[in-house]
Amino acid sequence: MQINKLIGGLFVAGAIALFIPYTILTIIFEYPDILRQDTATILTKFHEGGNRLIWTWFAFAITGIPLLPAYILLGQKLEAKSPLMRTATTIGVIGLVVQMVGLLRWTFVVPILANTFVASTDEPTKAAAMVAFKTIHQFGGVILGEHLGQLFTIAWTVMVSLSFAKLKVFPKWVNGLGFVSSFIYLLAQAELFATVMPGFPVWDLAGFIGSTLWLVWLIILGVMLTKKRNQNF
Secondary structure: OHHHHHHHHHHHHHHHHHHHHHHHHHHHOOOOHHHHOOHHHHHHHHHHHHHHHHHHHHHHHHOOOOHHHHHHHHHHHHOOOOOHHHHHHHHHHHHHHHHHHHHOHHHHOHHHHHHHHHHOOOHHHHHHHHHHHHHHHHHHHHHHHHHHHHHHHHHHHHHHHHHHHHHOOOOHHHHHHHHHHHHHHHHOHHHHHHOOOOOOOOOOOHHHHHHHHHHHHHHHHHHHHHOOOOOOO
């Protein structure tokens, strides 16, 4: 029962902690809409944000850390009853780590490019900074953070929900919410393909709705775990 409370508390803490810097970024940096603007605008606005913006991105990158032990402890608790959980744990941890790595580019790489772009009066240097930003954004952001990170998180959610359904430890609607949020979150992958294939069909709200539902599911899961009294779970 104590381990249930610990896992549940970590899920709730991780989900809420992620939501706070994300909300701040929407206010002070117009995230994620800012990413649809031209590179010069992004770098200029980032530079104007100063250290406060850099620290906010750092917080956004590391506040998901409580989820790492939560994933591991949940996997250890259920892997004997559901072999799928061992694979799910590995995939989930990898997903969290690559998302953190992708987000940390805003703390340790983008500030240098933004400062170079704004401070330089040389057009070739400005152009080089923009090309470098586009490159690191596609690799660290699109490939690592959004593509692999989100896909692995979706896979973890689906496998965990399947395990819960098999073990019948939570109401069906909880498992259903896990599946629904995963499906909608998966649709957000279309926006990534659109970055290299213009005209690729995109549902702009898929990322926001999918990630929000996923965080809600995570909080619900955490709360239910803290209240779980079943000795077999």
